[in-house]
Amino acid sequence: MERRRFAIGTFVFLLAATGTVSAQSENRDLIDGLEYQLLYVALPLTLFVLMILVYAAVKFHDNDDPRPTAEDPALEITWTAATAVILLFVGIAGYSVLVSPYISPTQPADLIGDADTDTAGGDAAFESLEDLPDTDDEEIHVRGYQWGWEVSYPQANVTTSDEFVIPADQNVTFWLTSDDVIHALFLQDLGVKQDAFPGEYTRARTIAYEPGEYDAVCTEFCGAGHSRMDADVIVVEPDVYEAWLDDHADENGTVSAPDVDET
Numbered sequence: 001m002e003r004r005r006f007a008i009g010t011f012v013f014l015l016a017a018t019g020t021v022s023a024q025s026e027n028r029d030l031i032d033g034l035e036y037q038l039l040y041v042a043l044p045l046t047l048f049v050l051m052i053l054v055y056a057a058v059k060f061h062d063n064d065d066p067r068p069t070a071e072d073p074a075l076e077i078t079w080t081a082a083t084a085v086i087l088l089f090v091g092i093a094g095y096s097v098l099v100s101p102y103i104s105p106t107q108p109a110d111l112i113g114d115a116d117t118d119t120a121g122g123d124a125a126f127e128s129l130e131d132l133p134d135t136d137d138e139e140i141h142v143r144g145y146q147w148g149w150e151v152s153y154p155q156a157n158v159t160t161s162d163e164f165v166i167p168a169d170q171n172v173t174f175w176l177t178s179d180d181v182i183h184a185l186f187l188q189d190l191g192v193k194q195d196a197f198p199g200e201y202t203r204a205r206t207i208a209y210e211p212g213e214y215d216a217v218c219t220e221f222c223g224a225g226h227s228r229m230d231a232d233v234i235v236v237e238p239d240v241y242e243a244w245l246d247d248h249a250d251e252n253g254t255v256s257a258p259d260v261d262e263t
């Protein structure tokens with residue numbers, strides 16, 4: 001009895017503890033929230049099915065003359081309706097995260113119709129940085145190449161190599177492109193993932209909440225050096241970010257990221 005109570009207590013504690021970890025970004029918040037919503041639905045269902053399975057196995061294990069269940073319209077309607085409700089919940093919960101402007105930001109390709117209706121095929125309209133639509137976000141340009149990331153901060157003419165510097169609590173847009181083959185930027189802790197294609201621009205978007213150092217990797221197999229194509233993500237307070245940009249604005253070259261602990 002004691003042991004069972006301990007097991008249940010531990011389980012409840014773990015569920016509660018995992019649900020309250022502070023999110024590093026809005027994207028992470030949305031993704032984790034969805035995961036827990038689905039988990040809270042899936043867990044009782046799994047237990048329910050397991051219980052019926054065990055019950056049936058125990059109750060009928062020495063039944064020499066098994067008979068199929070007679071028709072039961074009420075039961076059939078119930079399980080059809082219950083399944084529909086659950087699937088609807090999963091669909092709505094998933095969709096509401098998917099349409100978030102952080103998870104699925106408006107892509108240059110979505111804006112082509114407005115920007116350049118004369119260009120056949122349209123894509124040419126956004127092949128250069130100057131053509132990218134203006135956003136109110138802090139805009140950061142990311143160029144993937146075999147094998148590394150060049151990150152530019154256009155408002156200060158500053159570039160970093162394999163280091164993504166992001167101001168906390170600000171909307172950030174990454175404009176991604178590639179020099180050679182398809183790469184994909186994945187900032188796991190911030191819940192950001194987007195492909196980078198040669199000759200065009202894609203957009204990723206986030207708002208980071210927790211200053212700190214995180215990892216970035218390439219998640220599109222891009223050649224022999226793919227596994228070495230990782231980088232650091234440095235989230236700093238906005239004033240640290242601005243001061244860092246100001247300090248390096250005239251250098252016109254590649255600089256290193258600020259210290260996270262700098263205040």
Ligand SMILES: [Cu+2]
Binds near residue numbers: 218220221222226
């Ligand atoms: Cu790559």
